[in-house]
Amino acid sequence: MQSEKRKNIYLVLVIAFSVTAISLSFYFYQIFFSPNALIDSDQKYMLKIRSNDTYKTVADRLYDDRVVNDLVSFSFLSRLLGYQDNVKSGLYTITPKMTNLQLIRLLRSGNQTPIRVTFNNVRTKEDLAEKITANMEITPDQFLALVQDSVYIRKFDFDEETIMSMFVPNTYELWWDSSAEALFDRMYREYTSFWTDERKQKASAIGLNQKEVSTLASIVQAESQQKADERPIIAGLYLNRLRIGMPLQADPTLVFASGDFELKRVLNVHKEIDSPYNTYKNIGLPPGPINLPDIKSLDAVLNPDNNDYLYMCAKADFSGYHAFASSLSEHNANARRLHAALNKAKIF
Known part of the structure; x- marks a missing residue:
């Protein structure tokens, strides 16, 4: 009788252990491999992690913006994989239905998404600072401080008057969290790349x-x-x-x-x-x-x-084109026509 009772107890323990093991296995499988990001969305999410962000600020943002569905499982795996102590700044593209494992690997790797920076129609250093940093972590003031730093820009062989020459308007791929110094270095590389031997020879020729x-x-x-x-x-x-x-x-x-x-x-x-x-x-x-x-x-x-x-002035028809002349007398005649048109249009 006692033997039979012990067998029953053992059987119950085995069953309980098996159920627990299966439950834990299923739970851990879900933690690792079940979708937990953007469950109810079909749109990508661009996560910006600033240079001074901690794991808590990142986790709170993911939860508050309804990116991560189960924050507990995400945090558990983040600690297990060492991400909580290894947060890397940058811009990351999170796609729908990502698992905790996929998301943490992405963030831990630092494999961020580059941004496109375009600047044109710039008149002043302040204009440049606003446009070049528009989609970046750094502020216009941080960039402007370097543009106006006569000692710093000297290492690029420019001064306060010529530094704007270093920035060639175009569209560039950059990292969102690039520092102002890194941005300067990149723009200098683009400047030296623009000035090919052929362009240098043409400059010398004129x-x-x-x-x-x-x-x-x-x-x-x-x-x-x-x-x-x-x-x-x-x-x-x-x-x-x-x-x-x-x-x-x-x-x-x-x-x-x-x-x-x-x-x-x-x-x-x-x-x-x-x-x-x-x-x-x-x-x-x-x-x-x-x-x-x-x-x-x-x-x-x-x-x-x-x-x-040697001479030019705007055409009197306001077409946007110029009237060109080789002699002063021809130019004066063009200028008289323009001034008459300006006065008639009351542009003073």
């Missing part, structure tokens, strides 16, 4: 260095905002002036010198502005670019139209 090409390209770009096809012609005109030592007399440089970028009409009073950017008073190029010239503007200067123009 008597300019790389920074001077950028400065002239910025003026050409400002003069051809509406009609980009005129850029090589305008570049040829300004190169003609530089060759004979004639002031550039470029109105966009006066706008830059005035600081009033809403200025619609340059008057004689603006030609008296005391600034190295006043190309009516000063012969040669200004100290640096007046905007961020794009690749087409840079290449227009490197591949200028071979012409004998």
Whole structure:
């Protein structure tokens, strides 16, 4: 009888142990391999982990944004796999129905998703700082501090006036959590990549260095905002002036010198502005670019139209094109027509 009783107890224990083992096995299987991210969604989720984020802030964000369904199992496996003490910043793409194991491996690996950074139509350093950091963790102020740091930018062989030349407008793939210093390094690499031996040779052929090409390209770009096809012609005109030592007399440089970028009409009073950017008073190029010239503007200067123009003014039909002239008398006639049209349109 006692023997039979012991057998029953043993059988009960075996069954209980088996049930527990099966239950635990099933639970652990669910923890590892059952979908736990974006269960009720078919949209990807972009998780931004900042440089100072802790595991708690990451876990809270995932739970609050309804990315992770079961936070307990996610946290348990995170601790088991060492992620809680190894949080890596960055931008991560979480796809629907990911398991805890897949999600933790992604975050622990640091395999983040690159972002696309595009900046163009930039006039000032402040504009650049706002646009280049728009989709990044760093702030415009952090980037601007480096742009304005004369000691820091010297290591790239630029100064306060020419530093804008280093940034070639384009679309770049970057890491969202890149530091301001890392961003600078990347832009310098892109700058050196842009300036191929062929482009350097073309710059030398027209008597300019790389920074001077950028400065002239910025003026050409400002003069051809509406009609980009005129850029090589305008570049040829300004190169003609530089060759004979004639002031550039470029109105966009006066706008830059005035600081009033809403200025619609340059008057004689603006030609008296005391600034190295006043190309009516000063012969040669200004100290640096007046905007961020794009690749087409840079290449227009490197591949200028071979012409004998020395003068230009906007056409009186307000088409956005310019009337070019080789002589002062021809230019004065073009200018009279333009001024009459401006006065008639009450643009003062």
